[in-house]
Amino acid sequence: MSMKIAVVIGTRPEIIKMAPLIDEIEKRGINYILIHTGQHYDHEMSDQFFIDLELKKPDYNIGVGSGSHGEQTANMIKGIEDILLDEKPDLVLVQGDTNAVLSGAIVSSKLHIPVGHVEAGLRSYDKSMPEEINREVADICSKLYFVPTEESALNLLFAGMDPEDIFITGNTVVDACIRNLKIAEKKSNNTSTPNFQGEIMTLTMHRAENVDNQERLQNIVDALIELDEITIVFPIHPRTVKTLEKFDLLKKLENTEHIKLIKPVGYLDFLLLLSRSKLVMTDSGGLQEEAITLDIPCMTLRYNTERPETVEAGGNILLGSEKKKIIENVRKILNNTERYNEMKEAINPYGAGDSSKKILDAILSLYEDGKLKISVPENIMKNRTRKLIKINDDIKLGEFERINSNIKVNIVFDNGNPLYPDNELNLKDKLILIKEFI
Numbered sequence: 001m002s003m004k005i006a007v008v009i010g011t012r013p014e015i016i017k018m019a020p021l022i023d024e025i026e027k028r029g030i031n032y033i034l035i036h037t038g039q040h041y042d043h044e045m046s047d048q049f050f051i052d053l054e055l056k057k058p059d060y061n062i063g064v065g066s067g068s069h070g071e072q073t074a075n076m077i078k079g080i081e082d083i084l085l086d087e088k089p090d091l092v093l094v095q096g097d098t099n100a101v102l103s104g105a106i107v108s109s110k111l112h113i114p115v116g117h118v119e120a121g122l123r124s125y126d127k128s129m130p131e132e133i134n135r136e137v138a139d140i141c142s143k144l145y146f147v148p149t150e151e152s153a154l155n156l157l158f159a160g161m162d163p164e165d166i167f168i169t170g171n172t173v174v175d176a177c178i179r180n181l182k183i184a185e186k187k188s189n190n191t192s193t194p195n196f197q198g199e200i201m202t203l204t205m206h207r208a209e210n211v212d213n214q215e216r217l218q219n220i221v222d223a224l225i226e227l228d229e230i231t232i233v234f235p236i237h238p239r240t241v242k243t244l245e246k247f248d249l250l251k252k253l254e255n256t257e258h259i260k261l262i263k264p265v266g267y268l269d270f271l272l273l274l275s276r277s278k279l280v281m282t283d284s285g286g287l288q289e290e291a292i293t294l295d296i297p298c299m300t301l302r303y304n305t306e307r308p309e310t311v312e313a314g315g316n317i318l319l320g321s322e323k324k325k326i327i328e329n330v331r332k333i334l335n336n337t338e339r340y341n342e343m344k345e346a347i348n349p350y351g352a353g354d355s356s357k358k359i360l361d362a363i364l365s366l367y368e369d370g371k372l373k374i375s376v377p378e379n380i381m382k383n384r385t386r387k388l389i390k391i392n393d394d395i396k397l398g399e400f401e402r403i404n405s406n407i408k409v410n411i412v413f414d415n416g417n418p419l420y421p422d423n424e425l426n427l428k429d430k431l432i433l434i435k436e437f438i
């Protein structure tokens with residue numbers, strides 16, 4: 001019998017980042033169903049991406065729409081459960097950190113259907129963010145973790161997940177970005193976005209902690225108005241339109257010559273806009289990743305990020321929401337070519353654009369080995385001890401585990417620095433945290 005996958009999506013970034021995976025699933029002839037929760041429903045937040053990314057219409061649209069977290073999540077859980085009971089897939093794939101991920105992961109795991117969490121392991125360690133709760137809950141419920149970087153793999157190891165369930169694959173956003181920018185460039189005469197003159201900074205903003213907070217939003221708007229040396233193109237998320245209106249800030253922006261407010265644009269148009277931009281300013285997760293992929297310095301309107309790799313690589317700066325800091329930093333980058341180029345040249349930590357291929361390779365291999373199942377564990381906790389031991393021998397991790405078949409290496413410490421337990425890692429002089437099965 002052949003495998004059947006259920007792919008759950010709900011919002012704009014999930015459609016974009018799942019699209020390369022769906023292409024790969026189709027390429028390999030795997031049976032799949034596409035479930036849209038309907039969290040995003042405006043044409044420019046949903047349907048446009050199905051057109052741009054040439055995706056089939058969802059097999060199901062639960063149509064949850066907007067609402068409180070409780071209401072939205074409850075409706076998703078109920079809707080997804082009904083579908084899964086009927087369709088009985090072998091695997092459910094969720095992506096990222098939205099309410100769809102939380103709902104899909106909870107309901108599938110309770111039905112004993114394994115969950116593959118794409119873009120797992122991200123942590124901002126800020127529990128005031130709804131997305132952080134979604135990430136943590138989804139990770140607890142998942143069976144397979146497709147993590148973008150070693151750093152995200154380590155977050156999961158420290159949360160107690162097993163290394164054999166973690167696959168470092170890069171982020172599918174790179175696949176989406178590389179592939180679709182080429183398509184966008186071919187269609188560039190058809191872009192519906194005006195060709196703004198001069199230097200452009202693309203701005204997006206929709207995080208609850210920024211746009212629902214009057215003081216923060218006011219500060220950011222004041223900074224944008226003052227930054228008149230660059231044209232700021234701002235495709236506005238519907239959440240942001242609502243609160244800008246509520247706080248009486250929309251008119252102010254509309255009346256500012258160098259700020260160009262536009263509706264959210266499709267993926268192809270957005271990639272074209274990005275490729276023409278000198279800077280990106282955002283509080284979006286996906287955009288922090290796309291900026292470093294496309295070599296555009298990124299100014300992030302947040303105090304923390306679950307994408308610290310972009311900051312460590314030197315391509316992203318966390319600005320928070322203080323007017324002075326935002327203005328000073330943008331000016332510093334624009335007026336200092338050396339600093340600008342350093343940011344531009346930051347190495348992309350999210351892979352080479354082959355993440356979907358890696359994810360599907362892992363899924364197929366587990367399915368063929370009969371490991372894509374949720375079953376009672378053979379070794380229960382009381383037979384399992386954890387120890388920290390020092391290795392003196394010159395031996396690779398894979399070989400060490402082969403010889404000591406009752407030991408699984410969890411985390412390796414090299415001079416106090418945690419490392420992912422890669423089979424090729426030489427363990428000499430390292431401390432290792434192990435699980436021992438008696």
Ligand code: UD1
Pocket residue numbers: 011012013039040041042045066067097098099100130131206208237238239240242285
């Ligand atoms: C959601 C995700 C967030 C993700 C973002 C991507 C959660 C908790 N949040 O936030 O992690 O970064 O999507 O964009 O899952 N609205 C419309 N039309 C739409 C969709 C929304 O007008 O098609 C308006 C509604 O007024 C709604 C508001 O936007 O109340 C917020 O939408 P919601 O889906 O609750 O969260 P997002 O802010 O979009």
Ligand code: UDP
Pocket residue numbers: 012013016204206235236263264265266267268270271283284285286287290
């Ligand atoms: N995006 C788009 N059109 C826009 C704004 C953003 O296609 O007008 C894309 C962007 O390229 C990225 C994704 O939407 O891939 C990011 O979505 P969003 O910022 O809504 O969510 P987040 O990534 O923060 O969860």
